[in-house]
Structure formats: structure tokens, C-alpha cells
Amino acid sequence: MTDELELNPKSAYPESQKVHVFDNEFMPHIDSMYNFAYRLTFDEDDSKDLVQDTYMKAYRFINSFQEGTNAKAWLYRILKNSFINDYRKKSKQPTKVDxxxxxxxxxxxxxxxxxxxxxxxxxxxxxxxxxxxxxxxxxxxxxxxxxxxxxxxxxxxxxxxxxxxxxxxxxxxxxxxxxxxxxxxxxxxxxxxxxx
Amino acid sequence: MGILNLMLDDEADEAQEEFFFDHIEKCIICFSHYNVEKQIRELLKRKLQKRKVPTELAIDIRNKIVQ
Incomplete structure (x- = not known):
């Protein structure tokens, strides 16, 4: 995911524009992201960490995001991949169904x-x-x-x-x-x- | 059954929709299946608790990126 994000810059936002994109395109979805994180981890602290990691990655790789495209889907993708790569292994919740x-x-x-x-x-x-x-x-x-x-x-x-x-x-x-x-x-x- | 699933997922095109509604007028199995599935979907939307992100988390994130 991270490699792919780095390899595909679609935009080159100046610093001031990055914060603007972040506030207008990413932040409005934070409640949805938190709910998604909670439904994956069942844990408030893990959900907070996961949402924070997602938003930090989104900001770091903001040039891979094209303004006006589907920010919500992009954020979901980052969160889902962060969960699989970083959290699933240490998840407190045992897998209930094979x-x-x-x-x-x-x-x-x-x-x-x-x-x-x-x-x-x-x-x-x-x-x-x-x-x-x-x-x-x-x-x-x-x-x-x-x-x-x-x-x-x-x-x-x-x-x-x-x-x-x-x-x-x-x-x-x-x-x-x-x-x-x-x-x-x-x-x-x-x-x-x-x-x- | 394939079209029924498309209908449930809001992915059927106009012709498929027309075929489907015509079909469920005659087929009670598909009719009840469709209604049960729709009901489950409604339940998920209506009854699952929606959490608000903790305010301090949103502020922390915002502060971190402008640092």
C-alpha cells in the first residue's frame, strides 16, 4: 500500500494546499472511519490508533490523492490495509470463524x-x-x-x-x-x- | 437469484429492475427473500450504534499534520 502510494503521485500540492485538502476532503469522514475501525478492532484505543495512523498516512501520501475524487473510498482503503498489516496480528479478538x-x-x-x-x-x-x-x-x-x-x-x-x-x-x-x-x-x- | 442480489446491492440496471419486479409479483419465494433481506439491511442502518469520534482525537490528528 505504502509503496503503491509513493509510486503513484497524481498531484503536487503546495504545503498550504495540503492542509486545505486534508481539512476539506479527509476530515469530514472521520466519524465513519472511527466507526469502521471500531467494527474491525472492537477496542476504543486500537480504533483511535488505527484512525490516527490512517490520517497520518493520508497526509504523508496526499500527492497520491487527486482532489475531487473519492476521498472516502481512499481513506477506507488505507485504513483497511493498515488494519491488515499492523493490527490484525496483534488483535485481541480471536478469529471466530475460519x-x-x-x-x-x-x-x-x-x-x-x-x-x-x-x-x-x-x-x-x-x-x-x-x-x-x-x-x-x-x-x-x-x-x-x-x-x-x-x-x-x-x-x-x-x-x-x-x-x-x-x-x-x-x-x-x-x-x-x-x-x-x-x-x-x-x-x-x-x-x-x-x-x- | 443473481438479479435479486443486484437489486439488494442497488446495482441492477433498469431492465433488470423491471424483470425483477415483474418476477416477484409471481414468485412468493423471491418476494419474501427480497423483503427479509431488505429488512435486515434497514435494521443494520437503523439500529447499529453510531459512535462519534472522540473530539480530542480529531484535534490531535489536526495538530500533528500542521506541526
Missing amino acids: YQEVEQYYNSEDTPKDATVDLRMETTKDMIGDEISNALNSLAIDFRTVIILCDLEGFTYEEMAKILDIPIGTVRSRLHRARNILREKLGSYAHSMGYN
């Missing part, structure tokens, strides 16, 4: 048709934030990330492909697998509460 195992299990893009009966509309409306949050947090990081990017932040397939550095086809299949798992988790919760 990605390979899950990927093999859900190796079809098609959703099993009977999966829809696991969860009905009338059960989801009674769910509270904690249950939703626990279900999302229990997803493997790769799956959690696509749900956050698509459903919470509204990124397109193309933007997600750039942020995650994977082909659009992989974005799609990963997203749909993530949705299947999330629905199942919410479905088992609904079931445990006596629904269905």
Missing part, C-alpha cells in the same frame, strides 16, 4: 431457497441493536467488512473492489455469502426467542 471453512460451505453464489424461511419480516422488526451488532461482529472479518462497506456505507461494487483490492466478482460473491451467514445468525436468534 474463512476457508465458511467459503467452502457457502461455495455457491445462489442462496438456498429454503434459507428464506429461517427469518421472517415480523421477527426482524423486534430485534434490537445489540443482537444485530453481535450478529455482525461474529462474522469473519472479510465478510463483516463487505457488509459494512455495502450496507452501512453504501459503497458500490466498483468502489468496494478498489478498497479491498479484489475483483468485482469476488466482491459480489463475498457479499452474498456474508448476507447468507448474517441471515442465518439472525434467524437462529429469532428461533431462540421462540419465533418460527
